Amino acid sequence: MTWDDNQAKRLLADLVQIESPSRYAEGIRQVQERVLEALTPLSLQYQWHFTERGPVLEIFRTVPGRQGALLLAHADTVWPLGTLDTMPFQDQGDRIFGPGVLDMKGGLVIGVGALYDVPADIPFCWLITPDEEIGSELSRELIEEKARKASVTLVLEPGGEDGALKIGRSGVGNFRMEITGIESHAGLDPDQGASAIRELAQQILWLASLENRVLGTTINVGVVKGGTTTNVVAASAVAEIDIRVKTQKEQERIEKTLNTPPQFDTRTSTRYVGGFNRPPMDHGPVAEQWFRQAAEIWESIGGEPLAGINVGGASDGNFTAAITPTLDGLGAVGQGAHARHEHIDWRFMPWRQRLVQELVVRAGQEAMDSSVTSS
Numbered sequence: 001m002t003w004d005d006n007q008a009k010r011l012l013a014d015l016v017q018i019e020s021p022s023r024y025a026e027g028i029r030q031v032q033e034r035v036l037e038a039l040t041p042l043s044l045q046y047q048w049h050f051t052e053r054g055p056v057l058e059i060f061r062t063v064p065g066r067q068g069a070l071l072l073a074h075a076d077t078v079w080p081l082g083t084l085d086t087m088p089f090q091d092q093g094d095r096i097f098g099p100g101v102l103d104m105k106g107g108l109v110i111g112v113g114a115l116y117d118v119p120a121d122i123p124f125c126w127l128i129t130p131d132e133e134i135g136s137e138l139s140r141e142l143i144e145e146k147a148r149k150a151s152v153t154l155v156l157e158p159g160g161e162d163g164a165l166k167i168g169r170s171g172v173g174n175f176r177m178e179i180t181g182i183e184s185h186a187g188l189d190p191d192q193g194a195s196a197i198r199e200l201a202q203q204i205l206w207l208a209s210l211e212n213r214v215l216g217t218t219i220n221v222g223v224v225k226g227g228t229t230t231n232v233v234a235a236s237a238v239a240e241i242d243i244r245v246k247t248q249k250e251q252e253r254i255e256k257t258l259n260t261p262p263q264f265d266t267r268t269s270t271r272y273v274g275g276f277n278r279p280p281m282d283h284g285p286v287a288e289q290w291f292r293q294a295a296e297i298w299e300s301i302g303g304e305p306l307a308g309i310n311v312g313g314a315s316d317g318n319f320t321a322a323i324t325p326t327l328d329g330l331g332a333v334g335q336g337a338h339a340r341h342e343h344i345d346w347r348f349m350p351w352r353q354r355l356v357q358e359l360v361v362r363a364g365q366e367a368m369d370s371s372v373t374s375s
Contacts, residue, residue, distance in 0.1 A: 001041050003116035008109050008349065009091065011038050015105040016089045016098040022076040025054035028130040031075040031108070032057040035128060038112045051138040054130030058146075059115075061123050068123035069363035070150035070324070071356075072143065072316045073107050073331075074132030078338050087340060095334075097343040106332025106344045107156030113349075114356035122364030125150065129316070135174075135277045136316055147320040151363040152290050154356060155317040155328040158337055160309045163298065163348055166329035167291060168310035169281035169318050170216060171251050173243035175258065175274035177203055179226075182267055183235035193233025194267035197226045200237040202264035207241065210257060216246035217254070218312065241272075244312050246280050278318040283308070287325040290359070294327055297358045301351050330356055 014034050020027035032055065036046060039059065049056040054075070060067065077100035079087070089098035096106075111126060118124065125146050129139040136143065147153050160166060179200050184193030207219050219241065226237025245251045258272040283291070291308055298306040309329075317328035332352065334344035 001116060003113045005350070007038075008113055011112060012096065012101065012105060012109045013089055013091065015108055016101050017084065019079065019081050019084060020075050020077055020100070021080050022078070022131055022134045023053055024081065025130065027081075028054035028075045031105070032128050035108055035112060039115060042115060044115070049142055051130065053134075053138055056130065056139055056142055057128040058125065059128070060125040062125075063123045063368055067125045067146070067149045068151055068367040069125075069360045070146050070153045070320070071111055071124065071126040071156060071360070072129070072153060072320070073104060073111055073126070073156040074129045074316070075108070076130050076133050077103065077105075078133050094346050095343050096346055097341070099342065102158045102332055102334040102342050102344050103337040104157055104331050106334070106349070107158065107330075110331055110349065110352050110356055111156050113353040114360060117354075117357045118360050118364070121368075122361055123367055124360050124364060132316055136319070137277070139316070140319055143316055143319055144323060147323040150324050151366045152359070153317065153320040153324050153326040154330050154359055155315055155320075155326065156331040156356070157315045157317070157329055158331045159329040159333045159348075159352070160307065160311070162304065162307065163333050163351065164307035164309045164329065165291065165294060165327055166311050166315075166317070167283040167287070167308035167327075168246065169314050169328065170244035170246050170312045171276050171280035171318065172278045172314040173245070173251070173254065173274065173276040175241040175243060175272050177239040177241060178271050178273060179203070179237045180269045181233070181235050181237070181265075184233045186231045186233055190233060194265050195233050196237035196268055197234040199263075199265050199268040199270060200224065200226060200239060203261065203270060204239065206262060210254065212250065215250055216244070216310075216312070217250045218244045243276075245276075246310065248280060251276055251280065278314040279322060281314075281318040281321040281326065281328070283321075284325070287321070287327065290325050290327055293362060294355060294359060297355050298351070301354050327359070330359075
């Protein structure tokens, strides 16, 4: 059975033109079904795991005791329904544009092509989830369950420049600042009030002091709301906050500090609710061994060195890195993830497909060797 460039481009066009924003279960299911259809000639096993945000599709081949590599991908995108009207799929030869083409429908195409070249006796498991872009709350348990059985986890998120893999990712925290003040008339009784908005402004400046760019800790207040009208001292205010950390120690520092925030106006009260939904992704010694294998394969394919980079964005690799060796950023190479100029560089697709295929084979062989030894 073969998988060629024309088949890959047709599949990519189909996937991009199925709009599948997070929480749109119908589109997500259609993307997963199209991937399953493309894999029909391989006669693989599969199972649906249903959630309220759409199903998780598990595609697998097993040997007793081990599953080999765990591949991770997601069917959801950040783009709302109707985006194709103003941001259509465009094949310009080496560059292909469209919503979700890089993050990560190109990765789905790479996964399909890689499995066509995997021998029939090699075990693996591939999860295609519906909610990665919104935190993987409903997929996380299954992802971690499968990671515990895997030799290595291969994440088909977009790669970095020139195909670099992502060997470190920031942990992500989502917090909500809630402030209660005292309402009063801004003209008649201004001193009787305690402005929640003024306290919010002070809290934002304090949050900025908690950043540590050297250690990779960033804090962004992305949404603020408060008050009722201009002539009323605000009785309430809220802010939505994104916090990124690169180490567990920094995560613990931020959590402890937000538990006891300062009060700049003691007549107001402030609390921070929420937490970290993805831990930092660290690159341990076993993962480094897998990275070296990936670098050897990459250089043998294209004659170029393979870099490993640390990035601020998170993925499901943040979950698996604490459980099993994880290589992330094995998907398509391009630019503009989550941006209007999102596109992939098609020249890297065959190389990426070959890299993933080789890693799946090596992981499967390791799993089978382990199974024979243990028996």
